[in-house]
Amino acid sequence: MNKEDIIKEFQIHDADTGSTAVQIALLTTRIRHLTEHLKNHPKDYHSRRGLMKMVGRRRKMLKYLMKKDPELYKDLLEKLSLRK
Secondary structure, eight states, rough: HHHHHHHHHHHHHTTTTHHHHHHHHHHHHHHHHHHHHHHHHHHHHHHHHHHHHHHHHHHHHHHHHHHHOOOHHHHHHHHHTTTO
């Protein structure tokens, strides 16, 4: 799935390219890709640090979204299958 498809799926309105939901979805895609990379290259510590930074950034955005719009937060978690 490429960036444009992700933006179209999670955008709130037509001109939306940077809402919290879109940013979280894009980060999740990058996190999943990097996780697969690290399975094949376990000693790539530079990429591991970048992954940890992305996970922290996503966690902060999810916390913000939970306070701002709990319904959208729950829908987003379900669509991205982040928590069960």
